[in-house]
Amino acid sequence: MNQMKPTHSGYFLGKSVVALAASLREGSVTSVELTQAALDSIERLNPTLNAFVQVDAPIALAQACKADELLAQGQDLGPLHGIPVAVKDNIDTFDYITTYGSAHFEGFKPERDALCVQRVRLAGAIIVGKTLTHEFAYGPTGDRSLQGAARNPWDARCMTGGSSAGSAAAVASGIVPLALGTDTGGSIRIPSGLCGAVGFKPSYGSVPLDGVFPLSSSLDHVGPIANCIEGARLLFEVLSGRVCAPAAPEPRPLRVGWITSGSFGPVDAQVEQQFYQAAQQLFGNALQEVEDLASQAAGMKDTLLMLQRAEAYDVHAERMQQAAQLFEAEVRERLELSQEVRGWQYIRAQAAQQQYHAHMAQLFERYDFLVSPTVPITAPVVDAREVRVGEQNIDVRAAVLSYTSAWNLTGLPAISLPVGQVKGLPVGLQVIAAAGRDDRLLQVMGDLYSHLPL
Amino acid sequence: MNQMKPTHSGYFLGKSVVALAASLREGSVTSVELTQAALDSIERLNPTLNAFVQVDAPIALAQACKADELLAQGQDLGPLHGIPVAVKDNIDTFDYITTYGSAHFEGFKPERDALCVQRVRLAGAIIVGKTLTHEFAYGPTGDRSLQGAARNPWDARCMTGGSSAGSAAAVASGIVPLALGTDTGGSIRIPSGLCGAVGFKPSYGSVPLDGVFPLSSSLDHVGPIANCIEGARLLFEVLSGRVCAPAAPEPRPLRVGWITSGSFGPVDAQVEQQFYQAAQQLFGNALQEVEDLASQAAGMKDTLLMLQRAEAYDVHAERMQQAAQLFEAEVRERLELSQEVRGWQYIRAQAAQQQYHAHMAQLFERYDFLVSPTVPITAPVVDAREVRVGEQNIDVRAAVLSYTSAWNLTGLPAISLPVGQVKGLPVGLQVIAAAGRDDRLLQVMGDLYSHLPL
Structure with missing residues (x-):
């Protein structure tokens, strides 16, 4: 989508969910291969970017195995089936440690998945790890957390923005094609803008917040970060539990x-x-x-x-x-x-x-x-x-x-869309x-x- | 209802709304006579009780004249038609000055009636005056307001309780058979209890608060103060804009x-x-x-x-x-x-x-x-x-x-009901x-x- 590539780039750069979904169904790639590619990208890039704070290859690959088996049996859970997804670390996962970016929750393991994570799993997506959040999502810079600062894929000296710092860096660098973020004052859109990803904050209330650590209940939102608008739409459909209405002809020119x-x-x-x-x-x-x-x-x-x-x-x-x-x-x-x-x-x-x-x-x-x-x-x-x-x-x-x-x-x-660079930054x-x-x-x-x- | 009479007692003591309504329809009394009786009781008792803070005989008598004319024409607006009612001074009336008990609103004339007052007027009741409220209804003693302290009809050295101080004193003394009060922590029931009136705080939200000066929006209530339960019920029906469900047989003994x-x-x-x-x-x-x-x-x-x-x-x-x-x-x-x-x-x-x-x-x-x-x-x-x-x-x-x-x-x-006296006080x-x-x-x-x- 962007002519220029980030300095630090992984397997999924420029690979849309739609193309990946087609490849999975053609049999030209498996979910295990995609998940391994994400894990390899993490291994290579994460020491620089610090986008992921929890990764567990056996957990991720077991999910991918299951997804491949289901597809082989003809059970197709939809366009996210078998696709690696990253989850911001202020969203509860029963299998990955969830720290909310804070020393208060070092090593904490929630009892159950957030409702939005349940929906992502039911849609067949593979959760490959948890991404760095500014501590308790209370900061727009993404450089203050239990795990330190996330770093911008275009220039690792620079901040990602936050608070969905790791999710934006993971998607913008191509480590994963999709990630979950949260947004209370801009926390999806700011790091998406600064890192060059598509970040979408939906209407208030359209994605349930159960199991998402609250920052400010009257302003909190969950939404997708993606490497293309179509990916954001597909993940939004899953998160909100409903299918977007089909395109209708515009009644008059846009204003x-x-x-x-x-x-x-x-x-x-x-x-x-x-x-x-x-x-x-x-x-x-x-x-x-x-x-x-x-x-x-x-x-x-x-x-x-x-x-x-x-x-x-x-x-x-x-x-x-x-x-x-x-x-x-x-x-x-x-x-x-x-x-x-x-x-x-x-x-x-x-x-x-x-x-x-x-x-x-x-x-x-x-x-x-x-x-x-x-x-x-x-x-x-x-x-x-x-x-x-x-x-x-x-x-x-x-x-x-x-x-x-x-x-x-x-x-x-x-929604925030990447529209070019200034001095090499999105x-x-x-x-x-x-x-x-x-x-x-x-x-x-x-x-x-x-x-x-x- | 009480064997003993308050020291300071007026025309309506022991006269129920039901009996008054019957007399009005028999022609044995007119609304003008009832209203004049209330005004006479005010003139006689108010220097002691300080229950009323605004009275305007021409306004009250003009309403009563109209009520008598309508009844004579066969237009019966229901059981409150022609009955004198007092309104607490934190409730807006377009014709009487409304001070909310405060120097901040000395001489203030609202543009329109509160919705509950509109309903009382539409039911044919005669508003004979405004009753003392603790300043901004923010106090349960009824002795701090622009107009000073209201006084207990059983012993004028004693407080009425508040904040619907004047309404309770006016009803308990028999100046009027009915009055409007408001209740945020007990402001209808406390003075009703201390003065010996029936005071009813309805369920939250059942009477509209439009035009009632707010104290605390999540706790405020409007309700009736009356000289009998039937009177409270009739005024509650008017205030809430609905008729109470008819008595149903109890499914089992009361608990x-x-x-x-x-x-x-x-x-x-x-x-x-x-x-x-x-x-x-x-x-x-x-x-x-x-x-x-x-x-x-x-x-x-x-x-x-x-x-x-x-x-x-x-x-x-x-x-x-x-x-x-x-x-x-x-x-x-x-x-x-x-x-x-x-x-x-x-x-x-x-x-x-x-x-x-x-x-x-x-x-x-x-x-x-x-x-x-x-x-x-x-x-x-x-x-x-x-x-x-x-x-x-x-x-x-x-x-x-x-x-x-x-x-x-x-x-x-x-609801607060009078159940006797201790040392001459209710x-x-x-x-x-x-x-x-x-x-x-x-x-x-x-x-x-x-x-x-x-």
């Missing part, structure tokens, strides 16, 4: 709102240029500037922060009181701040969230999609906390979240749709993106 | 859980004796002791406090920031405390409330009703903040709330039913209470 550069914070000029060029190629004349979001941006960010902080502290109060030293320092600092949110502020944030929902419903009467850069900068180096954009030094964590978090607050489906384009229009977003973008001359 | 004395806090020995004697007379062998609520009491109180504080501060944040001096000192102190509730504590209180709901649903599989004293003491003198119970000095505000607030947290219907008996069983509670208690030899 695409281009979110004015700067509305949600400063954007690097080269990133903006790369984004805008791709948006022009994708949408042409359908693109119209949306000016009125800038006035909402600060309020939306504040509202999201209030909700996220209060809900995150609710989850971690006892750990903060009894074993605060086990948290990574930066995460602990965020939780200390989180404790300060007042009850009345939380109540107001809940009310404001409802108003933003209503505002977005109105906005999407005028537009089919909104587009923006996914992240306004390219991947900074690991551990960087300030970065220069134009004439300004800006906070890395605020910057990487700036264009994604509004769609967690409002629960809208949003740039992502984010497309947002109205609530519940996940299917259409995936279909229309699948069609348009396939024609993008990258 | 009534007597909440162990002391479970929710100390009870005065004479109050307990009076309560227990009435409970025995009402329920006889159906009465069984419920021992397992004591272990829940503290948790329920804490949960309610968290919800109430956070929600109350949300309502008043700007007033506290900009004009804190306008609050009565004790109310301001409560709001200052309320600001401190943390977001995560509020989230936990919401979750705990759900658990208490579930726990009560289970408990009411074993019992049809629970009974307790409404208030564990008789009315203290106005402004008292400590009172001696047995060997202990206890906080008046905590004491008067102690047996009522759990049923706001759990949203269960609860004692109330509280009966609680399962969620949504309002109709049955009113019917069964209406039947049993009519046989109580008071």
